[in-house]
Amino acid sequence: MTSLDPERASLPFGGITIVFGGDFRQILPVIPKASRTQIVSASLNSSKIRDHCRVFLLEKNMRLSSGKTEQEKHEIAEFSKWVLDVGNGTLPNVYPDDIISDPKVVIPDKFMIRARENPLKAVVDVVYPDLAKNIKNADYLRERSVLTPTNAIVGDIN
Structure with missing residues (x-):
């Protein structure tokens, strides 16, 4: 792209629009034998290009909105909210005084x-x-x- 526009040389991907999709809380790079810290450090959220990204958040899980009955729709909405709460870290920690390990949450029996x-x-x-x-x-x-x-x-x- 620099042959077309020299200013693009300073832009990530030569100024071409790139779409990264997915839930980056759940999708981590695969680095054999790496520690958790190394894996998180290699993720898109920790990348130098992150500052050049414009983030759009999808807040409604369309795959989980296909219930046929009102009861199914309610159950799907409840599960969807729980999954988002897990991902957002808003569920209470089972061991609130443990600040060193990963938070532990209770998975409701109805989801097991x-x-x-x-x-x-x-x-x-x-x-x-x-x-x-x-x-x-x-x-x-x-x-x-x-x-x-x-x-x-x-x-x-x-």
């Missing part, structure tokens, strides 16, 4: 899937009820997903 025998199967059964009947239903499959932190867990689920 409890299974001692086969927890992976329990998660799949909750996310994909009646999978055998719906295996060829594209809409059924498109409406569901299990997110995992590593590819190894994806392999276990599959």
Whole structure:
């Protein structure tokens, strides 16, 4: 871009607009064998280019607003608010006097899937009820997903 406009040489990405998307509280760079401090320091929020960014916040989770009944919509809204509160750090710490470790929060029972025998199967059964009947239903499959932190867990689920 400097060949077109020499002033662009001082701008990040040569002055080209770049869109970074995601929840940067949850998406961290992968740095093998790095400490937490090193990982956070390498994140976009700690980057030198952060000062050149214009931040837009999305406050409504559109994926969580698809309830069919009023009860479903209420439950989805309640869960969505809880997830935002976790991300914003506004939930009370279980150990308020512990300022050294990460804050600990209580996950409400209604958001938990409890299974001692086969927890992976329990998660799949909750996310994909009646999978055998719906295996060829594209809409059924498109409406569901299990997110995992590593590819190894994806392999276990599959």
